[in-house]
Amino acid sequence: MKPSIKIHFLGAAGVVTGSKFLIETSERNILIDCGMFQGLKNLRQLNWRSLPFKAEAIDVVLLTHGHLDHVGYLPRLLKQGFKGKIIGTAPTLAIAEIILKDSAKIHEEEAERANKEKYTRHDPALPFYTLQEAEKTINHFKMEPPDTWISLSEDILFRFRYNGHIIGATFIELDIKGKRFVFSGDIGRPNDYLLRDPNRPRWADVLFLESTYGNKIHPQEDVDVLLAQLIKETIYNKGNLIIPSFAVERLQSLMFLIWKLYEKNKIPNIPVYVDSPMGYNVLKVFERYRDWHKLSKASYSNMCAHVTIIESYKETWETIDNRHSKIVIAGSGMVTGGRVLTYLQHLIDDPKTTVLLVGYMAEGTRGRQLKDGAHDIKFFGKYYPVRARIAYIESLSAHADQKELLDWMSEIRNIPEKVYLVHGEPDALNTLRVKVKDIYNWNATIQHLNDVEHLYL
Structure with missing residues (x-):
């Protein structure tokens, strides 16, 4: 019987924020990013729910970068029982530490203000997580360098690749029994004021592609x-x-x-x-x-x-x-x-x-x-x-636009078996899906929150 995996779309599926992609295998359960939902109230309320997968069964978290919508759920993951390592590049972990501590402080201050001024229905209002919980999370951090294959188990390897966007940001290449999974994270832009141009993947059997600006070209503003x-x-x-x-x-x-x-x-x-x-x-x-x-x-x-x-x-x-x-x-x-x-x-x-x-x-x-x-x-x-x-x-955005997303894929030498469009609002996702089909003749799909995909290796 052929080995298989399950992919759990726990965030950034059909929406931009809350990035969480769980790869369930017979050897390791790997969570790619662990972010907070932001924006509409119904999305923010999802942050207060436990994951529909046992946190203690997750072995490791790999971080593409340190933004809140990619790391902000980590203290809640620990609260639910996660005990493994949280791995990222050195600047990503430095940024994540800053963001988690700052976010915890804001959560505590907002809860205190809400309780004092009585503008909340909750009695008492509680912080999403505390500074103490953020510091406990940071103790699980482990740094790995870019461009180096790291072993997670006998048949699972990963590496980080420079991706622009923010300092430390990467896309992740994950090899499971020889099959290459590529998680784009957030893709930066060429000719950035501060950062080098993103690297590009050369092979992707399964591609997870961000679509934040999948329906837009950044204006040529001076x-x-x-x-x-x-x-x-x-x-x-x-x-x-x-x-x-x-x-x-x-x-x-x-x-x-x-x-x-x-x-x-x-x-x-x-x-x-x-x-x-x-x-x-x-x-x-x-x-x-x-x-x-x-x-x-x-x-x-x-x-x-x-x-x-x-x-x-x-x-x-x-x-x-x-x-x-x-x-x-x-x-x-x-x-x-x-x-x-x-x-x-x-x-x-x-x-x-x-x-x-x-x-x-x-x-x-x-x-x-x-x-x-x-x-x-x-x-x-x-x-x-x-x-x-x-x-x-708009043109100061750190996200690649539609053309830049399509260019980022241009060096992939094979035809991916699966292309999952993530990190996008519905119109952006659908527009990019059509473009991917028109330009590369690849069939891209759009997932929804808590979808589970079963793939044979």
Whole structure:
């Protein structure tokens, strides 16, 4: 009888977030990524459910990269009984540690605020996980280098391959009895400001392909011109430019762009505040792992010297009270939480304020609501009128667009037996499915949450 495996689609199937793909074999049960669902309430509620597979039966977790929607469920996995190793590249584990600790702190603060201000139906409101649980999770981390085959059992090997997107990010090649499974993770873009171009797989018997921008081509925007114009208008209006930003990669790219604009005399010397303790910690990861990015030591130092890092809430309030024009970059990127909400609480009703949204805004997030023209947004249990100007630059996305996704597949020399499209909203998934068929004549399929596929090896 031929050996077989089961593939469990536990997240990022039919949706963008919550990445979790379980490969069940006779030798090892391997979980690829272990992320949180984000966006719509019905998705976020899924985070509170236990996995439909015994966590103690999972032997190992392999991480493509450190974003919350790829690592944020790990403490819950341990709570359900997982006892194995969590393996990633050195910068991925460094990023994951920062994100898990920061996320735990936010969960604890939000639960405390909800209980104090009584804007929750839960009594008491509980954090999704605590800092103590995050630290316990980090004790399971194990670093492995890229481009090296690592044995998990007699017939199972894996390796990490450089993938751009964020520092440390990889796609994963998993060999099971000689059959190659390729998990794309999140694919970065060519000609990134900070990162090298992604590597490309050469062989894939089974391909798991992200589809975040499967229905879109990033616009050919002149980001320098757009950003410089917004900054000059902010100064002219005596207002503030608020940029919600992910702490990983997006924040560093924005710092780099603003510094380069100033260096080229394209903008005046407007104060730039970075209000993201997590972003500050990520900068240290860039300093520690120089071979994972393109910044020279001098460029890194000059870029950091051009901004003021805010390290306390006291400094946050001082920055809000400061009446001078300024740029504030603060988390979170899709306005789902973080310190950017404190700035918006006081500035989003001011017509002199500009809120610049950058990159992908998932369905159901406040960032998507603002992008779609919401007249008010709700946070901290209240509605706030939106009188600020909302601007959007899509081309700074760290995700490959449709053309770049198709190019990433172009060096695969065989015809995959299976192509699973994941990490996408329905229209993006279906559009990319048609494109894959048209260009490569490969039959791609779209899975749904908790689907189980049975494959013979």
